[in-house]
Amino acid sequence: MSLPEIETDICVIGAGSGGLSVAAGAVQMGARVVLIEAGEMGGDCLNYGCVPSKALIAAAEKAQVVRRPRFGIAGTEPRVDFGAAKDHVRDVIAAIAPVDSQERFEGLGCTVIRAHARFTGPDRLEAGGRTVRARRFVVATGSSPLVPPIPGLDRVEALTNETIFDLRERPDHLVIIGGGNIGMEMAQAHRRLGCEVTVIEGATAMGKDDPEAAALVLRALRDEGVTIHENRKAERVSGGDGSVTVHTDAGDVTGSHLLVAVGRAVNVTDLGLDAAGVDHDRRGVKVGEDLRSVSNRRVYAVGDAAGGLQFTHVAGWHGGLVVRNACLGLPIRARTAHIPWCTYTAPELAQVGLTEAQAREAHGDRLKVLRAGFDENDRAVASGQRTGFVKVMAVGGKPVGATIVGAHAGELIAPWAMALANGLKLTAMTGTVLPYPTLSEASKRAAGSYYAPKLFDNPWVKRAVRLVQRIGR
Ligand SMILES: Cc1cc2nc3c(=O)[nH]c(=O)nc-3n(C[C@H](O)[C@H](O)[C@H](O)COP(=O)(O)OP(=O)(O)OC[C@H]3O[C@@H](n4cnc5c(N)ncnc54)[C@H](O)[C@@H]3O)c2cc1C
Numbered sequence: 271m272s273l274p275e276i277e278t279d280i281c282v283i284g285a286g287s288g289g290l291s292v293a294a295g296a297v298q299m300g301a302r303v304v305l306i307e308a309g310e311m312g313g314d315c316l317n318y319g320c321v322p323s324k325a326l327i328a329a330a331e332k333a334q335v336v337r338r339p340r341f342g343i344a345g346t347e348p349r350v351d352f353g354a355a356k357d358h359v360r361d362v363i364a365a366i367a368p369v370d371s372q373e374r375f376e377g378l379g380c381t382v383i384r385a386h387a388r389f390t391g392p393d394r395l396e397a398g399g400r401t402v403r404a405r406r407f408v409v410a411t412g413s414s415p416l417v418p419p420i421p422g423l424d425r426v427e428a429l430t431n432e433t434i435f436d437l438r439e440r441p442d443h444l445v446i447i448g449g450g451n452i453g454m455e456m457a458q459a460h461r462r463l464g465c466e467v468t469v470i471e472g473a474t475a476m477g478k479d480d481p482e483a484a485a486l487v488l489r490a491l492r493d494e495g496v497t498i499h500e501n502r503k504a505e506r507v508s509g510g511d512g513s514v515t516v517h518t519d520a521g522d523v524t525g526s527h528l529l530v531a532v533g534r535a536v537n538v539t540d541l542g543l544d545a546a547g548v549d550h551d552r553r554g555v556k557v558g559e560d561l562r563s564v565s566n567r568r569v570y571a572v573g574d575a576a577g578g579l580q581f582t583h584v585a586g587w588h589g590g591l592v593v594r595n596a597c598l599g600l601p602i603r604a605r606t607a608h609i610p611w612c613t614y615t616a617p618e619l620a621q622v623g624l625t626e627a628q629a630r631e632a633h634g635d636r637l638k639v640l641r642a643g644f645d646e647n648d649r650a651v652a653s654g655q656r657t658g659f660v661k662v663m664a665v666g667g668k669p670v671g672a673t674i675v676g677a678h679a680g681e682l683i684a685p686w687a688m689a690l691a692n693g694l695k696l697t698a699m700t701g702t703v704l705p706y707p708t709l710s711e712a713s714k715r716a717a718g719s720y721y722a723p724k725l726f727d728n729p730w731v732k733r734a735v736r737l738v739q740r741i742g743r
């Protein structure tokens with residue numbers, strides 16, 4: 271006997287950052303919600319992405335602190351127990367997992383189905399032998415590691431973000447194809463944990479970021495012993511007997527392990543999108559600014575599946591917007607000009623809004639580029655963190671972008687993200703009193719440099735001051 275059909279208000283496909291945000295918000299606002307997950311609750315971020323990578327980076331940072339002699343404290347080569355570092359990664363995932371768990375979402379009132387979902391029509395899908403009919407569907411199916419068509423890759427054991435965190439033995443030599451976010455974060459973490467690491471990047475490493483800021487990160491990684499080859503496309507892979515060779519147009523690189531990190535493939539195949547009349551391409555579901563499918567208004571897409579920026583905070587933000595629209599009928603616009611991101615290398619590199627090059631193209635001579643170096647920030651100097659800078663792109667007294675590279679850049683970008691999200695002026699930063707000595711003062715210094723010439727190099731100001739000195743009481 272077949273299971274009874276489920277009729278619901280909102281059916282969410284995928285229990286990652288995007289899907290969970292929709293499900294939690296909608297059910298707590300009184301909607302009937304069905305949540306379907308084929309794999310692990312929590313999706314990529316919790317199980318194979320942000321959380322394990324940041325946990326491994328924390329272990330690697332600890333190793334580096336022990337290794338480096340500083341401030342009169344001797345350094346020593348740390349004894350790294352690679353398996354125990356992976357235990358730490360598992361422990362961190364386990365500590366966070368209850369928040370994303372089936373039990374929690376059932377407790378909130380969702381019906382959770384653990385199965386692969388496939389649309390069978392514009393208003394229905396099937397999962398785990400159940401038919402679900404819904405007023406609204408949310409495609410929150412995320413993305414998977416892209417496996418590029420490099421000859422030989424299918425004949426060697428290649429790691430991806432889905433397998434590397436399970437590796438318990440330390441790679442002697444990790445070769446990484448791809449110098450993007452995953453490649454650079456994993457390169458430094460593994461180097462610090464005692465592996466030899468070579469990155470093979472087909473174009474420019476950290477190519478999506480401001481080149482001046484990226485150059486500081488690449489220099490730091492190279493100084494730590496990571497070999498980075500740029501403009502070298504992986505053309506062929508061969509291997510056997512515990513070794514793997516990447517053949518490039520400028521020579522071969524042989525290592526013990528291979529990590530492939532060349533971008534993501536959005537999970538939209540095998541989802542029955544054609545049966546639902548949902549237009550899609552290799553970037554994801556085609557949606558408007560309201561995150562609704564351009565061809566089936568009943569269907570939304572959020573997070574990586576929506577074809578834009580691929581970050582957890584974007585997926586979560588999308589989720590909140592969809593709840594507002596689907597539950598309350600309020601209009602939404604998913605624009606990206608105020609979305610920050612950060613690469614968690616040391617130094618960290620964070621960006622919000624336009625980079626200098628993008629701002630110059632958009633605003634020409636009206637653009638003012640404001641800077642402050644970490645080497646002129648007392649806290650950075652005191653703590654030996656002089657590498658870095660804050661760069662603010664400003665037009666007419668308002669920031670249109672900010673780039674921060676240096677220690678804690680991911681935290682330091684917060685006020686600039688707030689400024690861009692709320693249309694604040696630079697005076698919001700200059701008028702704020704910050705505790706001394708903090709790295710945040712670098713942001714205030716950069717903002718202040720917009721006004722300094724207007725105040726200090728201005729003959730009218732000097733005349734006015736002389737006058738006040740003569741006649742003022
Ligand atoms: C190594 C790595 C590090 C990262 N670090 C960061 C970081 O530091 N900060 C950051 O902001 N972002 C980071 N990201 C990106 C971030 O993980 C993703 O952008 C985010 O997880 C996307 O969330 P999502 O909800 O769109 O998809 P996902 O989290 O991928 O969730 C999608 C879910 O849908 C399920 N699913 C797919 N198809 C079906 C189906 N047909 N039926 C049922 N279920 C289905 C999947 O099993 C999955 O659980 C990182 C990514 C990687 C790979």
Ligand SMILES: NC(=O)c1ccc[n+]([C@@H]2O[C@H](COP(=O)([O-])OP(=O)(O)OC[C@H]3O[C@@H](n4cnc5c(N)ncnc54)[C@H](O)[C@@H]3O)[C@@H](O)[C@H]2O)c1
Nearest residue numbers: 448449450451452453471472503504531532533580612613
């Ligand atoms: N800190 C974070 O927020 C964070 C961390 C990791 C991942 N992510 C997200 O995950 C996404 C995927 O990360 P990623 O590093 O896989 O992708 P990516 O797009 O950031 O970088 C992939 C790199 O691989 C290179 N490449 C492609 N084909 C190649 C080939 N054949 N040979 C050599 N190089 C090649 C590209 O030129 C590119 O630089 C990121 O774009 C980001 O959205 C975010």
